[in-house]
Amino acid sequence: MNESQKKLRLDALNLIRKFGKGSSGQNLSCIDLIEALYFGKENERNIFKYDPKKPQWEGRDLFVLSKFEALPALYAVLKEAGYVLPEPLPYLPDRKTPGIEFSTNKHIAGFAGALGMAKIIRSERTTQHVFCLCADYEFETGSAWEAVLLASKEKLDRICLVIDENQNIDSRLQEKFEAFGWRVIKLREAHSHDDIAYAYMKARLTQRKPTVILASTVKSAGVPFAERRAEYDNVVFSDSEMEEIKKILI
Amino acid sequence: MKLDAILTGIGLKTKNLFVLDLSFPRPALREFASAYPHRYIHAPLKTSIALEFASGMASMGKLVLIIPYENLNEASLNPVLNIKIICRDESAKWENFETSLKAFGSANLLIPHDE
Numbered sequence: 001m002n003e004s005q006k007k008l009r010l011d012a013l014n015l016i017r018k019f020g021k022g023s024s025g026q027n028l029s030c031i032d033l034i035e036a037l038y039f040g041k042e043n044e045r046n047i048f049k050y051d052p053k054k055p056q057w058e059g060r061d062l063f064v065l066s067k068f069e070a071l072p073a074l075y076a077v078l079k080e081a082g083y084v085l086p087e088p089l090p091y092l093p094d095r096k097t098p099g100i101e102f103s104t105n106k107h108i109a110g111f112a113g114a115l116g117m118a119k120i121i122r123s124e125r126t127t128q129h130v131f132c133l134c135a136d137y138e139f140e141t142g143s144a145w146e147a148v149l150l151a152s153k154e155k156l157d158r159i160c161l162v163i164d165e166n167q168n169i170d171s172r173l174q175e176k177f178e179a180f181g182w183r184v185i186k187l188r189e190a191h192s193h194d195d196i197a198y199a200y201m202k203a204r205l206t207q208r209k210p211t212v213i214l215a216s217t218v219k220s221a222g223v224p225f226a227e228r229r230a231e232y233d234n235v236v237f238s239d240s241e242m243e244e245i246k247k248i249l250i
Numbered sequence: 251m252k253l254d255a256i257l258t259g260i261g262l263k264t265k266n267l268f269v270l271d272l273s274f275p276r277p278a279l280r281e282f283a284s285a286y287p288h289r290y291i292h293a294p295l296k297t298s299i300a301l302e303f304a305s306g307m308a309s310m311g312k313l314v315l316i317i318p319y320e321n322l323n324e325a326s327l328n329p330v331l332n333i334k335i336i337c338r339d340e341s342a343k344w345e346n347f348e349t350s351l352k353a354f355g356s357a358n359l360l361i362p363h364d365e
Contacts, residue, residue, distance in 0.1 A: 109298070120268075
């Protein structure tokens with residue numbers, strides 16, 4: 001784990017404690033996926049185009065958070081990237097917040113919205129790209145697969161879906177997405193900054209079909225006493241647990 | 251179909267008009283689809299997914315018109331997004347259609363029932 005990943009974990013957990021509620025484990029499992037997107041580079045160029053001084057810049061890439069439980073993780077990354085965030089921070093994704101592209105309070109809604117954005121980008125033939133982070137349990141509903149089929153039918157190659165897989169559901173997502181005509185990239189190491197950044201770069205270069213990156217993450221990654229334990233998915237760490245976490249991460 | 255002809259005419263002037271057709275089993279618009287294939291999507295989706303898809307398109311600055319399979323309630327739409335939903339009503343008239351379509355915000359657009 002690099003220094004940036006450790007710092008962002010602490011920031012996200014502090015935000016969750018400030019909200020007084022949240023899903024610590026779910027934030028820790030996917031924060032590396034967001035970190036690599038915003039800070040990943042290929043040949044000294046940012047993989048994700050953004051300008052924190054101009055959050056509405058027309059040429060920017062778009063990141064949509066469909067797994068809204070991970071919002072504290074996104075806030076931590078946005079703050080580190082230089083975005084000026086309002087106080088108090090909204091508990092759900094809200095488009096009025098700089099850096100948040102889509103308001104949502106339901107699962108799979110962010111994914112469907114990201115597809116709408118990708119459709120417009122494809123129609124207008126701009127160089128923007130849409131990245132969307134979803135959880136694997138969002139694809140337990142049938143309506144999610146309607147959206148997957150639509151993306152393939154419309155050849156939305158400007159969307160890269162990232163799925164945070166750690167619920168141990170036997171979902172066979174790779175086979176299903178390939179059957180629906182998507183390009184599937186499976187990460188060997190879902191918490192390695194370089195591996196994730198390379199996958200995003202490959203996704204940007206894909207043409208004529210949408211891309212999905214399957215990341216087999218570890219629940220509560222980075223906090224050894226909570227790793228791989230489902231009971232820490234939706235908790236706020238206590239004071240003593242936070243002290244222990246600070247010793248590990250600092 | 252009158253809606254098809256009217257929308258094709260409006261689409262010529264209003265370049266940011268996109269139509270999301272949820273009709274099942276056949277598409278509702280043929281003339282608009284052949285005139286502006288990049289601005290027409292025929293996808294019989296579940297309503298909630300269709301509304302979110304339209305919200306994504308509208309958040310990119312587009313005017314999105316949804317032709318539903320059956321009358322929908324637009325109350326769940328974000329009022330600051332430019333999404334209109336076609337609603338069939340006996341008392342509707344065509345004269346106000348274009349003005350209502352171009353008015354900003356989310357709304358139901360009433361069209362005569364026989365369409």
